[in-house]
Amino acid sequence: MPSVLIKNNMREEHLPHIWCPGCGNGVLMRDVASAIDNLGLDHRKVVIVSGIGCSSRAAGYMDFDTIHTTHGRAIPYATGIKLADPELEVIVLTGDGDVSAIGGNHLIHAARRNVGMTVVVFNNNIYGMTGGQYSPTTPRGEYGTTAVYGNIDRAFDIAALAFGAGASYAARGDTYHVEATTYLIQKGILHKGFSIIDCASICPTYYGRKNKKGSAVDMLMRQKTHGVMAEHAEKMTPEQLQDKQVIGVLAHTNYPEFTAEYQKIKDGLRGGKKDGQK
Ligand code: SF4
Numbered sequence: 001m002p003s004v005l006i007k008n009n010m011r012e013e014h015l016p017h018i019w020c021p022g023c024g025n026g027v028l029m030r031d032v033a034s035a036i037d038n039l040g041l042d043h044r045k046v047v048i049v050s051g052i053g054c055s056s057r058a059a060g061y062m063d064f065d066t067i068h069t070t071h072g073r074a075i076p077y078a079t080g081i082k083l084a085d086p087e088l089e090v091i092v093l094t095g096d097g098d099v100s101a102i103g104g105n106h107l108i109h110a111a112r113r114n115v116g117m118t119v120v121v122f123n124n125n126i127y128g129m130t131g132g133q134y135s136p137t138t139p140r141g142e143y144g145t146t147a148v149y150g151n152i153d154r155a156f157d158i159a160a161l162a163f164g165a166g167a168s169y170a171a172r173g174d175t176y177h178v179e180a181t182t183y184l185i186q187k188g189i190l191h192k193g194f195s196i197i198d199c200a201s202i203c204p205t206y207y208g209r210k211n212k213k214g215s216a217v218d219m220l221m222r223q224k225t226h227g228v229m230a231e232h233a234e235k236m237t238p239e240q241l242q243d244k245q246v247i248g249v250l251a252h253t254n255y256p257e258f259t260a261e262y263q264k265i266k267d268g269l270r271g272g273k274k275d276g277q278k
Helices: 004-009 025-039 055-061 074-084 096-102 104-113 158-165 178-190 204-210 216-226 258-270
Strands: 046-050 065-068 089-095 117-123 169-174 194-200 227-229 245-252
Touching (some): 004 025, 089 096, 096 104, 104 194
Parallel strands (some): 046 065, 169 194
């Protein structure tokens, strides 16, 4: 018997999903569905937008108005949808490669504009769907099919990158801390502005095998022991925080949301006012 969560939010006819056993994508998709349910959102007002990659398959499984777009372009599609109807809750599901490599330019400019959308990053530190190439979040020294001698690049901190570019809500979650991550996604949806929740996922098939991380359970347990809630992290020294992933809100500010500002211009023009007139 399918759970209420699946009944309410999933296209059952598209299940079972294609993800590998132990993949973190299903957990994060469930967190998004739980966040929508917990907030009691009108399903007709929710639009899910995804790019390309293993994680972006989630848009096909979720029973909302969904659009599975081209590689790296989920955010521009989401921007168009939000501009067409600012009342919609636009949620972008994307991977680390999709959002910070191919779509990196779109990420920083949507953050800079503070477009009202919630971006949930399924960050597994690798390109899973295309065969294990290293991504902008693969840690230095780790391996991928295109980093057979070890990655020499520094990794992006996606939440910090987006906040630096102007995002008004930036948080970090993971696949182990389900309740906390769901709550962070809820806060992101409620926030009026560009929200990003960078969620550490697990890819046991490519990242795990290439980097000898053990089984999917081992990878999940590592998130348990390395994840620190933000309120605890505040009391820890930089040395104690080395190698740790802080789970919580990185930054939360108030800044005018893009489509609301755009509406003011439209209203002004309708009233016959020109740019700069009060
Ligand atoms: S390749 Fe990795 S990210 Fe893709 S479905 Fe398999 S475990 Fe998940």
